[in-house]
Amino acid sequence: MDFLISDEVKKTIESRALKVDDIKKIIDGAEASKDKITNGSKCLAKKQMGDVVVYADYSAEDGKIRINSGYAHKMKILDIVMDTADTEWTYVKNGAKVRKGHTNLSYLGATRSAPSLVDPKSGESWLEEYLAAKTIAVAEMLFSQKRA
Amino acid sequence: MAEKLGETSALCPVCLKTIKAVKVAEDDKVFIVKECKDHGKWKVQIWSGVEHYKYLYDFAAVLKPPLKYAVKECKDCPQDCGLCNQHKQHTCLNVVELTNACNMNCPICFATANGCGYKYHPTMDEIRKMFRTVVDHVKSPRVVQLSGGEPTIRDDLPEIIKMAKEMGIEHIEVNTNALRISSDIEYLKALKDAGMDSFYFQFDGIDDAIYMQTRGRPMFDVKKKAIENCGVVGLGVTLVVTVSPNINLDHVGKIIEFAAMNVPTVKGVHFQPITYFGRYPEEPEDKDRVTLPDLAAAIEKQTMGMLKADNFLPTSCSNVHCDMKSLSVVLPDGSLFPLTTMALGPPTRTDDIADKTRTEVSKFWRFIEDTMDGPSEEEDKSWKTFVNRAKTHYLTVSAMAFQDVWTGEVERWERCCIHMVTPDGKLIPFCLFNCTSVDGETIYRRKSFCPHSVTL
Numbered sequence: 001m002d003f004l005i006s007d008e009v010k011k012t013i014e015s016r017a018l019k020v021d022d023i024k025k026i027i028d029g030a031e032a033s034k035d036k037i038t039n040g041s042k043c044l045a046k047k048q049m050g051d052v053v054v055y056a057d058y059s060a061e062d063g064k065i066r067i068n069s070g071y072a073h074k075m076k077i078l079d080i081v082m083d084t085a086d087t088e089w090t091y092v093k094n095g096a097k098v099r100k101g102h103t104n105l106s107y108l109g110a111t112r113s114a115p116s117l118v119d120p121k122s123g124e125s126w127l128e129e130y131l132a133a134k135t136i137a138v139a140e141m142l143f144s145q146k147r148a
Numbered sequence: 149m150a151e152k153l154g155e156t157s158a159l160c161p162v163c164l165k166t167i168k169a170v171k172v173a174e175d176d177k178v179f180i181v182k183e184c185k186d187h188g189k190w191k192v193q194i195w196s197g198v199e200h201y202k203y204l205y206d207f208a209a210v211l212k213p214p215l216k217y218a219v220k221e222c223k224d225c226p227q228d229c230g231l232c233n234q235h236k237q238h239t240c241l242n243v244v245e246l247t248n249a250c251n252m253n254c255p256i257c258f259a260t261a262n263g264c265g266y267k268y269h270p271t272m273d274e275i276r277k278m279f280r281t282v283v284d285h286v287k288s289p290r291v292v293q294l295s296g297g298e299p300t301i302r303d304d305l306p307e308i309i310k311m312a313k314e315m316g317i318e319h320i321e322v323n324t325n326a327l328r329i330s331s332d333i334e335y336l337k338a339l340k341d342a343g344m345d346s347f348y349f350q351f352d353g354i355d356d357a358i359y360m361q362t363r364g365r366p367m368f369d370v371k372k373k374a375i376e377n378c379g380v381v382g383l384g385v386t387l388v389v390t391v392s393p394n395i396n397l398d399h400v401g402k403i404i405e406f407a408a409m410n411v412p413t414v415k416g417v418h419f420q421p422i423t424y425f426g427r428y429p430e431e432p433e434d435k436d437r438v439t440l441p442d443l444a445a446a447i448e449k450q451t452m453g454m455l456k457a458d459n460f461l462p463t464s465c466s467n468v469h470c471d472m473k474s475l476s477v478v479l480p481d482g483s484l485f486p487l488t489t490m491a492l493g494p495p496t497r498t499d500d501i502a503d504k505t506r507t508e509v510s511k512f513w514r515f516i517e518d519t520m521d522g523p524s525e526e527e528d529k530s531w532k533t534f535v536n537r538a539k540t541h542y543l544t545v546s547a548m549a550f551q552d553v554w555t556g557e558v559e560r561w562e563r564c565c566i567h568m569v570t571p572d573g574k575l576i577p578f579c580l581f582n583c584t585s586v587d588g589e590t591i592y593r594r595k596s597f598c599p600h601s602v603t604l
Contacts, residue, residue: 075531102530105531108489110485112529112530112531112533112534113529113530113531114530114531114532115530115532131532135531135532135535136531138535138538139531139534139535139538142475142477142487142535142538
């Protein structure tokens, strides 16, 4: 599979301590297994890698794969708390319409909810980038770095 | 059966000469044992919980030595401090005393303010020289605590703060009894406008019976009013509690509760187990002391387990047995949600700790900037609500066990990162500077300040 990635996106991914090669591996796996959601113009796939859930945001471009972004969170995804409305996303693996919802996330013994994309049928949840890279990242930082 | 934990050097409480000392474990306590051939033998408890004492060494930071040494060659640590070439850790907090006069006359005073026989009240030029010592010897971010005596008796304090900022000192905190700022809000505004960052408040309890013992007068209303004024002006406050087993150890839970109810103006509670230097009534026994583990246990019991002993970690910048710190988010009902826990284990990047600690002192002792955005979501149990609250409604509960002439040891002094700045251009560990013999003689305080003082 051929990949396209801008310097800016590469820099963002690396600034999050992620490897571009890992993002490519996630995309390879998602394309093979269909374990991804799509809104028609782009796809979002996730994979548990060690203690971290890593996401690949990508789209097809001239027969190649354009990597739009990569991000991650350390929080463990638990159960879906609620689902509230349809979205433009579809879970390719089972054809279900992905809904807007809230999912419980746990980290170092604390469990609280966060907005998410959910598929109540399979129980799967995905966190969008704005949340993983901001609110959740700050919460993780509060726990893991304040010990110093 | 006593177990020897290590050898060190210490001071004779009578003659202040350097003497050999050993640390021993006995009955699940750690003692420092020392003997002066002229004045006798001492055995003083310094810790409770032997395994905990040993485990904390895993939290020790990779040390970063000072940028410069005022004393090139040390012959007899801790007698020729300045810092010297044997000192192992750089400076995190610089303490600059602006006067030894005070508008109170407390029965217990580490600085022996008032009544020490000389008046120390440095001129602007002398203060500038001390700030220059900080700028020359300490890497950015530079944190200075203006202390005394009582620094707010100086009408020129705003100009002093302004000068410090102009010289490149990033964070200024003022150590105060809060008397003046409880009644003089114009002065408070002038301090804020000059660039000061936060206050370090003496705060012994929420009961005037305590203040009668520690300060000789009721003070709780004064403290409340001063906190209110700081809230109006927008200055953060750390409540600094001298903890004595005979006076207020059984009030630490209530103090934390009071602090939690007063966030975001109150940023933290800093407990200081009573240290016997400066002015104190009589030679202390072990029953007159509180070790850090004893304090942590009292906090756990009195907060009904809301803040557990396990939530406290050494900052790892000073010696690991000098301090402990916790950080909690204060939830809407006033309860604490601790973010720190021993279960996380020793930090993985200890070389980074010193910088982090200094940045944290600078960063978390004042109001946190709003750094987050994103779509709103108001659910109480959400991570976003939690994080939003953590931006302002957090509470640091920390403690520092200062060393006095009985408990002090070179192993801790040489790793100290809290330093007094002297008028003759030296930096000296705070505890060492204030060590006082049974006869009231000091190892450094008097000889550092007297040449710059007026004899009374």
